[in-house]
Amino acid sequence: MDGIWQTIWDSFWIRALRDPFRYPVDFNERIFIGYLATSLILAVGVYIYLRRHKPDATPRGLFAFLFPKQVYLHKSAIADYKFFLVDRIVFVLMAPIALVYVEPLIGMTDALLTRVLGPVSSPWDPGSPWVMGLAMVSQILLVDFLLFYMHYLCHKLPLLWEFHKVHHSAEVMTPLTAYRMHPLEVVFNMNVTAIFTGLLLGLFGYLTNGGRPGFEILGINAIQFAFYVVGFNLRHSHVPLGYGSIVSQLLVSPWMHQVHHSRETRHLDMNMGFIFSFWDRMFGTLYVPGKDEADYALGLTTGEHVHFHGVLAMYFRPFANLARRWFKPAKAA
Template sequence: MFDLIKDNASHRLMAFASPDERVFGLYLLMAAVIGVVSWVYYRYMAKPDHKPDNVQKGLLGFIFDKDVFLHKSAIQDYFYFVANAVIYVGIVSQLLISIHFFMIIFSGMLNGMFGTPAEPLMQVSVLSVVLYTLAFALAMDFAVFITHYLQHKIPLLWQFHQVHHSAEVLTPMTIYRMHPVDLFFTGIVGALLVGLAYAGFTYLTQATPSAYEVMGLNVIVFVFYFLGYNLRHSHIWLNYPSWLSHILISPAQHHIHHSVERKHWDKNMGLIFSFWDKLFGTLYVPKTYEKLKFGLDDKVQNPFGSILEMYVTPFKNAWALIVPPDSKRGAALTALVVLAVAGGVYYGIANMDKGIQARFAPLRSVHMEDLTWTEVELAIQTKGYDTVIIPTGGTEQNGAHVTLGKHNKVVHYTSEKIAERLGGTFVAPVIPYVPEDMHMQYAGTVGVSEETLKAVLRDAASSYRKQGIKNILFIGDSVGNQNAQKAVAEELDGKWDGVKVAHIDHYYSQNGQYEWLTLQGYKHNQIGGHAGIRDTSEIMVVDGANSVRKYTVMVPEREVGHNGDYSKASKAIGRKMLELKIDAAVNQIESIIGEREAEPETADIVTH
């Protein structure tokens, strides 16, 4: 648990460098750009009575208003941000990142109520991805709206939500001025609704749903963050046209939400979309600039005198609603009961969620050597992993400029990318020793007979077949590997019921590399074969200076061992060479075993 808290706290404290955090540097930069445009508008085009007071402070004074950023309330935000990074992540991190628990419940309900479809009710397509992208955003947004609505309407919840509304000035850090109870409530409802959307699309398509993303975020959420999200909690008024404000919540509408004026109370609860507010009668669309005062009310804007009070006082006030304030014994008993129940609920959910994560969260790696045997077995039993790539490399001379392990490193890299593209696929440890007859005169080369390589491949395939693997794929990065792989695949394919064994020769011999280089104008003698442009470019991408020597050591009166002009190699060529290999392998594999599903992803639940 301590490691979980430490890791999540470190992530939160690095918020400015994390795209999934609302104060990511790119989002702040875009908000500043919009702020500059706003200042130009207010300074030169807006009517006098429609201008914020701080426009006269100049551009920098308008954007970085010291009266705002150095206000006592803002300083509270900064300290609360640091404190919360340590405190609340241990309570809510599982709820914020995991939808698996609710996805399993809803999947079971759908299959129980309607049965498992024999065929997908909706084909996986661009349309299904677009629909899931929208469904995810709507589910998340409604979760934030409905919890926010209830936090304002239910007195018990309002005691905790007051912490956020006690901000007397708004800065981008005000978003982190959220009591852990608020976050817990929003997180669990968000996980529930997003889990419902996930289970629904899984049921319809009989496949793992995927959404369009940018930098790991749902594209709708990313665009929302990018286009001025941080102005919601700022002193910069940005209002949308009336028609757009009936669809999307503008920063100005959220300013209204924080206003102390009674006519603004409980208005504009939405995060992204404003039509939820329209449906619930809480929409307020400002017609023009309104000068606002922020806080709880006009008399007491911020009742919290310290960070400790921001955590403790809401509990005291909540208990006072349940037990009369003059009943000290009753209040103490209530406190103990609430803490015990809260602790029990958290312990149960967290531990249940850990079990679910263990079974359903994506594997840490596709490389078997990086997994435990239990992780491998659970992946075979519950995650649909039924395929293994057995990569073969080679330990051989590669001229004076590339190290002996080139093939092993390249095939380790490409096999990983192929497995990730396919889904449900492991990568076995690279077999580093293969027939090397043509290179045995060079020091460091290790060769085995073709019969030895066949025996290793045969025994490895037999091992994986016994563990429940249904597709066994040989991929070799060197010419000396190909014959043995082909022979063993032909020998074993069809020998075991329901098990496919295949030699993926397109990876090496039909990948289009030579043709592509020819089209770029390279001649045959420049391209070469062994340790030439292709090999050198690939290893430059995979392992860089660790494997490619800038200054070479020569042995007198000995052939260097490479052919082709490796001086023309580059990372740009290497990336293309690797892409061609990977594409050729994936296409051939899919023609043999069919297309696979991608791994399910976790989801972040956004708060307002």
Template sequence: MLTLLQPFLDPGSRTYFAALLVSGALALLLTRPGWTGLRAAAAAFLTPSSRLDVQLLLARQLVRLAFLGPTVGGAWWVANRVVGALDMLGRPALPALPLAGLAYTIVLFVLWDASRFASHWLMHRVPALWTFHQVHHSATNLTPLTFHRVHPVESVVYALRGALVTGVAAGVWFWVFGTSPEVLTVLGVHAVGWTANLVTGNLRHSHVWLSFGPVERWLLSPAQHQLHHALDHDHVNLGTWLACWDRMAGTLELAGSQPTTYGLRHANHTHDLLSAWMDPVLATIGWNPRAGAVSVGSGGAGVVDDDGNGDGGRC
């Protein structure tokens, strides 16, 4: 049971209960919905799209139960291999950095964010990966639980990405400075990531329109991520927190008017767990029960919709 509740009890989860409470309070301040608005917001959690969010959340927990050990151990394995390979070049033996914990915390955050962007960009550009990423994009209404609307194959890809990036960063740091890296934490979680998730993380998958104005050229707002999920925006705002990666890739779009429709025009599955799990798998082996659902345009795995993950995974 605790495994199933982990997304709400783990301070490292975007949907940690404290983060949900903060997001809920902020949403009320921004929208002042009244009783009718509150009823409409509650009804959004009962749609077929949102029911699939919950089903995939539970399925995702089972996948994590199977792969958590390998990915955590994988980061240590990667770090040890990196140190061993670099040791053949000798040791730099540099003096310890002042404020080393702060420096490594920032470095790791930037590397995580860059790798999430790269993974997400590939999810949109590589047809085989887009086949699975469509599961996240087929959501027709957005709630914080949409963050967990991820095909198990995508979950594994992002978990392996995290193990690789964390392992390489830790290994290089140890080789350069000769000491194990330490991260500044809050409740045992990376301090920068925890703060970002607490303040606005859950508004990214919501219908609460929060723009950062001119700052959106540097930090991605919840509104920009909602554009990413909108029906008539094409593969924009692929980053999680930092906007610089989207600016360099030409995928940055500043928040304008709020979208009214979300999802895909032609998804390769329905709002059903078995379909969401199996139809993308069948599509990758050449049999698509909904043939024609995926259209590959000039940019790669093109579909008429945006994406919105990050985190990461998803970021």
């Protein structure tokens, strides 16, 4: 028996060590090479536009524009690379004990509704286009609102902000900056979205007599897939891809998210949406950058970002900050 457990443990560690290298070839991951490729194509389009309209402010060479050394060799970017490799291993190790899984919740919700309300007399056809469309849209709207609101809370609640600082401590951004998030924040986001997604899909399972309706591409919600394809990886980059003032009232452009990372006063706590920007408009946090608004510094307004460019600092500085906040000696009268 000890030998069996040792084999399981060893194979678990092997999977954990391999996991960081899975991301570019897994279409379920944000940095899948296909999504990176479409973002690169869009970045070339932005370069052509800028060379035509702002030649003096744009590098002559395409490669210099796409992969500037001052971004990809910055100490903040190097910290992202190191953190990604370490944190993906940590995530695999902690996932079995820290995460709520959607599939069991779907079955439990479906079974509970059946027991309490009884079977649906005329279940919906899970293959009907309108049922599939309703399931797809309701799921993406639910998840997107949850991501927006949890992000909003991370900016408004001091406890959550200390952990969210890890993400905002980036002084430059690359696609790997999307993974520059403290594990506790990741667990918080994933568990909340998993719980509500499980409840929603369980409801659709009940209404369709066990069906799993929805339009999917490669197993991903079709709207989310489209979002990944049309430039998700430019959100964490230096490439200012905007959608224009009208479309930006509906969708969060990469440029809008880049502005969210600004430490300029006018940008603070703005553009917290993931896909849709109308949540920001509802909460008064929408900010559409102007066409000449390109020069702003990234990081934390306090200058604390310089203390986060190490893997251990990203893990433990939030706890140290909270300890100082909670156990700070009272000032003498």
